[in-house]
Amino acid sequence: MSNKTSERFKAMRGKSPDEAGFFWSGGPIEVAERTFFQSRFSGVTGFETDEGIVLVDSGMAPLGPVLAGMLREKTKAPIHTAIFTHGHVDHAYGLEAFLLAGQPRPRIIAQKNMLARFARYQLTSRFNAAINARQFGGSPERAGAGEEYDSFSPPALMPDTLYEESFGFAVGGVSFEVQHCRAETDDSSFVWCPSRKVLCSGDLVINALPNAGNPQKVQRYPWEWAAGLRRMAALEAQTLCPGHGGPVVNDPAKIRRILIETAEFLETIVERTLAAMAQGAPPHTDIVHMVKLPQSSSPWLRPIYDEGEYLVRNIVRFYGGWWNGRPSDLKPAPRLEVAREIAALAGGARALLSRAQALTEAGDLRLACHLADYALEAQPDDAEVRRTVASLYEQRAAKETSLMARNLFRSAAAYARAGRPFA
Numbered sequence: 001m002s003n004k005t006s007e008r009f010k011a012m013r014g015k016s017p018d019e020a021g022f023f024w025s026g027g028p029i030e031v032a033e034r035t036f037f038q039s040r041f042s043g044v045t046g047f048e049t050d051e052g053i054v055l056v057d058s059g060m061a062p063l064g065p066v067l068a069g070m071l072r073e074k075t076k077a078p079i080h081t082a083i084f085t086h087g088h089v090d091h092a093y094g095l096e097a098f099l100l101a102g103q104p105r106p107r108i109i110a111q112k113n114m115l116a117r118f119a120r121y122q123l124t125s126r127f128n129a130a131i132n133a134r135q136f137g138g139s140p141e142r143a144g145a146g147e148e149y150d151s152f153s154p155p156a157l158m159p160d161t162l163y164e165e166s167f168g169f170a171v172g173g174v175s176f177e178v179q180h181c182r183a184e185t186d187d188s189s190f191v192w193c194p195s196r197k198v199l200c201s202g203d204l205v206i207n208a209l210p211n212a213g214n215p216q217k218v219q220r221y222p223w224e225w226a227a228g229l230r231r232m233a234a235l236e237a238q239t240l241c242p243g244h245g246g247p248v249v250n251d252p253a254k255i256r257r258i259l260i261e262t263a264e265f266l267e268t269i270v271e272r273t274l275a276a277m278a279q280g281a282p283p284h285t286d287i288v289h290m291v292k293l294p295q296s297s298s299p300w301l302r303p304i305y306d307e308g309e310y311l312v313r314n315i316v317r318f319y320g321g322w323w324n325g326r327p328s329d330l331k332p333a334p335r336l337e338v339a340r341e342i343a344a345l346a347g348g349a350r351a352l353l354s355r356a357q358a359l360t361e362a363g364d365l366r367l368a369c370h371l372a373d374y375a376l377e378a379q380p381d382d383a384e385v386r387r388t389v390a391s392l393y394e395q396r397a398a399k400e401t402s403l404m405a406r407n408l409f410r411s412a413a414a415y416a417r418a419g420r421p422f423a
């Protein structure tokens with residue numbers, strides 16, 4: 001856990017689930033009869049039955065013992081079945097800590113695409129370590145600093161029961177329905193327990209604007225996500241146990257509002273992005289400025305983790321090609337040559353930066369950062385340039401609301417300080 005993330009946990013302690021949003025940490029809470037929810041960064045739900053526990057998700061490997069400790073305050077039953085709602089490190093890696101000594105290996109249910117995910121993690125292990133270090137640590141150096149993101153290997157306990165579209169089962173007389181929905185990932189599931197009216201959404205609900213745009217990650221599916229939220233709303237759950245944030249207990253109206261508002265939000269962005277793309281296939285970065293993002297004051301749509309602008313980019317990526325639409329970018333010159341040319345025209349890297357600072361003072365950090373990039377690329381050996389660019393990106397990070405923008409800009413500042421002109 002990075003220092004920044006630990007600070008967030010401390011700041012959220014004692015706040016209600018609604019106030020705390022994505023970073024809510026707490027439990028165990030008995031959310032329904034013999035059903036216990038706890039969260040530390042990500043949520044875990046344990047359904048106690050007469051034959052053992054059905055566990056939905058398992059947290060990160062380093063947080064598994066904390067989460068298991070919370071559940072064990074409530075029940076000492078063995079884990080009969082585990083379901084991983086998707087293969088991310090904060091959901092599928094903490095199971096070992098929940099097992100009782102000597103208990104048989106539980107059945108582990110997952111959507112079948114999870115195996116391809118784990119294979120991809122191995123194929124791109126170092127890349128994944130680096131991008132997660134940027135996203136969560138705000139520094140490229142963290143990739144080698146012993147963080148939990150160091151290695152992207154498959155979890156020790158792999159799923160053994162794979163399904164495609166839906167999977168129903170019963171344990172100790174309690175029925176469960178697992179449904180697949182491509183959303184944040186292509187292996188996402190949500191879990192419904194009809195007799196207890198408890199819905200475990202996985203990361204389809206995270207008490208923050210949906211993570212459907214993430215700049216560094218593989219494709220997300222906001223249109224299918226919206227359809228999945230509507231399917232969940234039709235279940236008329238009494239209690240919602242989300243992937244991140246606090247549970248909603250015995251409040252079906254609020255659950256419905258969360259699901260439907262989020263679906264509408266995603267649908268609106270998809271619709272507006274497709275409409276912008278239809279206007280002559282403009283350059284991708286122009287589409288970002290053409291799409292008017294829907295606004296909401298609902299806590300579950302706050303852009304504290306991901307943000308709307310990134311959703312637009314993710315939709316464009318899915319439907320469009322890799323070319324961003326700028327003619328010069330179809331077969332570009334080496335970027336450093338472009339930067340040196342522009343810096344020379346401006347009268348040097350420092351001249352570019354003084355204009356960047358003027359733009360910053362005028363409040364236009366977006367434009368300022370373009371000039372800052374060229375300045376650093378043209379003169380990475382100039383300590384003054386490095387310092388100024390780092391400071392611009394620190395200022396930009398401080399103004400951002402989403403964890404992703406904040407940390408990627410912090411990472412840009414770290415690269416600038418190191419004289420490495422990319423982030």
Ligand SMILES: [Zn+2]
Pocket residue numbers: 042088090091203243244
């Ligand atoms: Zn998650």
